[in-house]
Amino acid sequence: MQSSSYFLHLFVAVALAGAATMHVSAPVALPLGSLRLEGRLSFDESDLSSASRDFGNRGRLLPAVVVRPASAADVAATVRHVFRQGGGRSGTLTVAARGHGHSLHGQAQAAGGVVLSMESLAAGGGMTPAVVWPGAEAYVDASGGALWIDVLRESLKQGMAPKSWTDYLHLTVGGTLSNAGVSGQAFRHGPQISNVLQLEVVTGQGEVMNCSDKENADLFHAVLGGLGQFGIITRARIALEPAPKMVKWTRVLYSDFRSFMEDQEMLTSSMESFDYVEGFVIINRTGILNSWRSSFDPQDPVRASKFDSGGRVLFCLEMATNFNREEVESKNKQVERLLSKLRYIPSTLFQSEVSYLEFLDRVHVSELKLRSVGLWEIPHPWLNLFVPRSRIHDFAREVFGKILKDNSNGPILLYPLNRIKWDNRTSAVIPDEEIFYLVAFLSSAPSQSSLEQALKLNNEVLEFCNRAGIRMKQYLPHYTTQEEWRAHFGDQWDRFSQRKEIYDPLNILAPGQRIFHKAGARFSSSTWQ
Numbered sequence: 001m002q003s004s005s006y007f008l009h010l011f012v013a014v015a016l017a018g019a020a021t022m023h024v025s026a027p028v029a030l031p032l033g034s035l036r037l038e039g040r041l042s043f044d045e046s047d048l049s050s051a052s053r054d055f056g057n058r059g060r061l062l063p064a065v066v067v068r069p070a071s072a073a074d075v076a077a078t079v080r081h082v083f084r085q086g087g088g089r090s091g092t093l094t095v096a097a098r099g100h101g102h103s104l105h106g107q108a109q110a111a112g113g114v115v116l117s118m119e120s121l122a123a124g125g126g127m128t129p130a131v132v133w134p135g136a137e138a139y140v141d142a143s144g145g146a147l148w149i150d151v152l153r154e155s156l157k158q159g160m161a162p163k164s165w166t167d168y169l170h171l172t173v174g175g176t177l178s179n180a181g182v183s184g185q186a187f188r189h190g191p192q193i194s195n196v197l198q199l200e201v202v203t204g205q206g207e208v209m210n211c212s213d214k215e216n217a218d219l220f221h222a223v224l225g226g227l228g229q230f231g232i233i234t235r236a237r238i239a240l241e242p243a244p245k246m247v248k249w250t251r252v253l254y255s256d257f258r259s260f261m262e263d264q265e266m267l268t269s270s271m272e273s274f275d276y277v278e279g280f281v282i283i284n285r286t287g288i289l290n291s292w293r294s295s296f297d298p299q300d301p302v303r304a305s306k307f308d309s310g311g312r313v314l315f316c317l318e319m320a321t322n323f324n325r326e327e328v329e330s331k332n333k334q335v336e337r338l339l340s341k342l343r344y345i346p347s348t349l350f351q352s353e354v355s356y357l358e359f360l361d362r363v364h365v366s367e368l369k370l371r372s373v374g375l376w377e378i379p380h381p382w383l384n385l386f387v388p389r390s391r392i393h394d395f396a397r398e399v400f401g402k403i404l405k406d407n408s409n410g411p412i413l414l415y416p417l418n419r420i421k422w423d424n425r426t427s428a429v430i431p432d433e434e435i436f437y438l439v440a441f442l443s444s445a446p447s448q449s450s451l452e453q454a455l456k457l458n459n460e461v462l463e464f465c466n467r468a469g470i471r472m473k474q475y476l477p478h479y480t481t482q483e484e485w486r487a488h489f490g491d492q493w494d495r496f497s498q499r500k501e502i503y504d505p506l507n508i509l510a511p512g513q514r515i516f517h518k519a520g521a522r523f524s525s526s527t528w529q
């Protein structure tokens with residue numbers, strides 16, 4: 001009974017998918033009917049529709065079914081089922097794990113395939129999203145579908161916290177570990193993928209495996225930064241440190257790029273430094289989208305922009321020092337000592353104190369503001385680059401003020417990272433230099449014309465890099481042909497594709513990255529440029 005109704009539903013769902021997107025030429029019955037799960041399958045139109053969206057808001061591919069797993073065993077059963085029957089060599093099904101759907105280009109979508117809602121895993125089967133193990137070498141076991149904000153909240157209950165973050169915490173553990181996870185702590189602790197002790201992974205054959213530096217080490221390193229290509233992370237063991245209570249948050253402005261970058265590098269290479277260092281570029285900014293991510297001072301969120309720039313491009317250095325009440329004096333002295341070494345414009349020192357949780361969750365405040373005025377669920381033509389240090393000055397000279405005359409549609413982040421904190425056995429791709437900069441163009445496009453304009457500018461930046469021979473690497477990469485992916489991976493391509501053959505030989509997993517293609521799988525690139 002159950003099985004036949006699944007079958008019927010599936011039939012309807014695929015027909016619907018075809019009607020709504022015109023990617024599926026004819027309804028096809030998918031052999032998922034015999035799948036038995038603790039969790040459930042959903043063919044609900046609204047579930048399928050939300051699984052076809054992402055933060056990028058640039059294109060949509062409807063899946064045939066959304067699976068809400070209650071356990072790693074459910075994830076494994078689903079993948080195994082597709083591997084043996086629905087995928088098979090002749091089958092057409094693919095499987096996309098979907099974290100919070102904060103991808104930009106459909107990376108968590110599966111046209112006519114199976115989307116695994118990883119957030120259900122975090123909520124399902126009586127599992128808590130995260131279990132904290134205190135002690136000298138404390139760690140947290142987090143569900144692959146847990147949001148980082150929930151991992152933080154659980155850890156804080158024990159006075160602990162992970163060390164390395166993203167700027168925004170409403171992202172999943174599995175989603176950021178499939179990329180890298182970078183923020184202002186990465187110069188010291190490395191990206192989030194450098195802070196993982198162990199993973200539980202479901203491979204493309206539907207096998208559940210534990211892996212770490214010691215056990216199944218190749219799988220472990222493959223999955224970290226692996227763009228979802230080798231396995232689905234169902235659990236991650238993440239190193240913790242004692243959590244500070246408070247943060248002293250400081251911003252200063254520069255008009256000279258060289259002083260700005262030299263000061264950033266001085267801070268990110270010194271033993272005594274801030275606990276967090278980022279930076280952003282301010283080019284003639286106006287409007288609400290500027291204050292994205294800068295909920296700095298509750299009374300006056302874009303206070304810094306009131307400084308009279310006289311039309312110059314400004315560079316804002318953002319720093320934070322963690323502290324507890326009893327150390328406030330020594331920490332204040334440390335901050336003053338560090339600030340005295342910097343060459344910012346003296347009248348531009350802005351400081352505030354907030355709780356550690358408020359600091360880490362700062363972007364959520366902006367999210368709520370933007371949502372309230374309908375400016376969150378709009379297209380996000382983001383471009384994220386890792387630019388090698390040797391060319392960052394050339395890059396800045398050409399891009400800030402020349403290619404880009406303003407950044408009124410969103411912030412531009414710019415801060416250095418240290419290669420030594422990255423593990424070259426992982427799948428993450430970074431430039432071949434000891435220091436490289438994250439440069440993130442985080443545009444929002446409230447209108448069609450602003451979308452076209454942002455895409456045009458992104459292209460000009462990429463063309464400039466190409467022309468000038470700047471060997472940057474895209475972060476959260478998006479490419480449409482295998483030639484481009486090969487170039488992205490460079491001499492890591494052979495290892496990457498060999499790992500694919502071992503762990504996902506039928507190319508079932510994460511089809512939305514468009515690196516490997518399942519023979520016969522439905523995919524229409526017509527919605528994607």
Ligand SMILES: Cc1cc2nc3c(=O)[nH]c(=O)nc-3n(C[C@H](O)[C@H](O)[C@H](O)COP(=O)(O)OP(=O)(O)OC[C@H]3O[C@@H](n4cnc5c(N)ncnc54)[C@H](O)[C@@H]3O)c2cc1C
Binds near residue numbers: 101107231232513
């Ligand atoms: C507002 C905002 C701020 C951001 N800030 C930062 C930042 O500061 N630093 C940073 O590094 N990134 C940042 N990101 C990017 C973020 O890391 C990516 O969006 C990432 O994809 C995580 O989102 P997600 O959890 O929703 O994953 P999804 O978008 O759902 O998935 C991303 C990819 O991983 C795969 N995947 C998802 N879950 C799993 C799993 N459990 N196992 C294996 N594969 C899986 C998916 O199939 C897909 O291919 C930001 C994104 C947004 C929207």
Ligand SMILES: *[C@@H]1O[C@H](CO)[C@@H](O)[C@H](O)[C@H]1NC(C)=O
Binds near residue numbers: 200208210
């Ligand atoms: C993985 O490790 C956890 C504990 O660390 C254990 O409970 C689980 O059974 C292991 N799974 C496999 C497949 O070995």
Ligand SMILES: *[C@@H]1O[C@H](CO)[C@@H](O)[C@H](O)[C@H]1NC(C)=O
Binds near residue numbers: 284286311405406
């Ligand atoms: C800055 O923006 C304002 C408003 O959009 C515009 O009128 C002005 O020309 C811009 N200035 C420069 C130097 O681009």
Ligand SMILES: *[C@@H]1O[C@H](CO)[C@@H](O)[C@H](O)[C@H]1NC(C)=O
Binds near residue numbers: 425
């Ligand atoms: C990683 O770096 C080490 C140390 O620099 C080097 O010996 C090794 O060959 C590198 N491995 C890979 C796979 O690039």
